[in-house]
Every structure is written in structure tokens, then in C-alpha cells.
Amino acid sequence: MCVVEEKRINLQPVPLADEDWQYVKKRTLDEYDAADWAIWSSQRQQYFEQNKCDQVLRILECQKDDLSYIYTINNYYHCLQTATRMLRADCTEEDVVVGLLHDIGFITCNETHGAFAAALMRPYISERNYWMLMHHAVFQQFHCHDLPGCDRHARDRWRGHPHFEWTAEFVAKYDQNTISYDEEILPLDVFKPMVSRILSREPSLQYDQPL
Ligand SMILES: [Fe+2]
Numbered sequence: 001m002c003v004v005e006e007k008r009i010n011l012q013p014v015p016l017a018d019e020d021w022q023y024v025k026k027r028t029l030d031e032y033d034a035a036d037w038a039i040w041s042s043q044r045q046q047y048f049e050q051n052k053c054d055q056v057l058r059i060l061e062c063q064k065d066d067l068s069y070i071y072t073i074n075n076y077y078h079c080l081q082t083a084t085r086m087l088r089a090d091c092t093e094e095d096v097v098v099g100l101l102h103d104i105g106f107i108t109c110n111e112t113h114g115a116f117a118a119a120l121m122r123p124y125i126s127e128r129n130y131w132m133l134m135h136h137a138v139f140q141q142f143h144c145h146d147l148p149g150c151d152r153h154a155r156d157r158w159r160g161h162p163h164f165e166w167t168a169e170f171v172a173k174y175d176q177n178t179i180s181y182d183e184e185i186l187p188l189d190v191f192k193p194m195v196s197r198i199l200s201r202e203p204s205l206q207y208d209q210p211l
């Protein structure tokens with residue numbers, strides 16, 4: 001118990017992001033009144049607009065210097081190489097951004113990293129890309145020859161689905177083959193304005209897909 005006490009953080013108020021904003025220093029949300037919620041709504045919306053893109057990209061950027069476990073590039077450069085190839089192939093801006101972020105959670109939640117990226121992007125992307133993100137890891141198994149325990153044809157359960165072909169194409173052209181250091185990889189700065197534009201879209205959860 002004493003050790004915990006010694007380690008207590010002595011925090012000062014975190015500075016506001018805008019000099020014209022104000023704190024509401026009430027200690028519980030139960031105490032917030034209508035005037036407080038009006039401040040909350042205004043400042044929160046601006047804050048999210050200003051920070052969302054940067055924070056998403058920081059999740060990717062923090063992987064830049066990670067070591068590799070087998071490939072000649074790490075997950076950060078894999079994502080960049082995927083996006084680079086898609087840009088060179090004249091894919092749409094949404095497709096390029098989805099490619100850039102498709103493995104953003106690959107290390108932190110590997111088993112569910114497709115769903116992680118899909119949930120992140122869902123309000124801003126088509127159902128086609130949402131479905132692709134959700135299922136791309138299973139589709140990638142098709143390219144894993146001689147991998148013990150791997151069902152290469154696991155994707156066949158979705159054959160005939162409207163987004164089957166796009167998901168198979170994404171994995172074949174832009175995912176399973178973007179693991180080498182000696183191919184063109186454009187820097188993240190190239191893609192930042194694209195990510196910003198996609199994340200600035202009006203959020204929508206209109207299509208019927210489970211989160
Ligand atoms: Fe993946």
C-alpha cells in the first residue's frame with residue numbers, strides 16, 4: 001500500500017486545446033447542467049475534428065521502428081506498401097485509405113485485427129470495404145500454401161457474396177505480396193490528406209452489418 005502511495009501521480013489540470021475554451025470543473029457528470037452540456041457539445045465536436053485523424057495515424061506511426069518477426073519489413077511499412085500499390089493502381093481514395101489502415105491493429109489484436117480496422121473505419125466507408133476489412137484475414141489463408149493447420153479454402157464459405165471478388169482481389173494484389181523492403185514505399189505524409197478527407201466524411205452507420 002505504501003509503495004502505491006509513493007507512486008501517485010501529482011497531476012495538474014491538462015491544458016485545454018484552444019485558448020478560447022473553458023473547463024467545467026464539476027467532479028461528476030451527474031452535476032452537469034444544460035449550460036455545461038452546451039459547452040461540452042461545442043468543444044467536443046471541434047476537438048474530435050482536430051484530433052481524430054492525427055490520433056488514428058499515431059496508432060500506425062508508433063509502429064514505425066518496430067522490429068520484424070520474419071518479413072523484411074514491419075507492419076508499418078507493410079501498410080504503407082499496400083497503400084502505395086493501391087495509389088499506383090489508381091484505386092479510389094477510400095480504397096487507398098482502407099488499404100493503409102487494414103492492418104493497423106495487426107500486432108495489438110491479431111486474431112481480430114480485421115474487425116478492429118472495420119470498426120475504426122465503418123462510419124466513413126462503403127459496406128464493400130467494411131466487409132473486405134472484416135474478412136481479409138480469412139481470405140489471406142488462400143495464399144498460405146503448406147502452412148500446417150491452415151484451411152486455404154476457408155474463404156469459399158462466402159463464395160457468391162457481393163464482396164467476395166473485391167476481398168479476394170485486395171488480398172491477392174495488395175496484401176499477400178506487400179512484404180518486401182526493396183519495393184517502392186511512399187511516406188505516410190503522402191497519405192495523410194487522404195486519411196483526413198475520408199475521416200472528415202459525415203459519419204454513417206446506415207448499412208446492416210454487425211460491429
Ligand atoms: Fe491483415
Ligand SMILES: [Fe+2]
Binds near residue numbers: 078102103175
Ligand atoms: Fe496486411
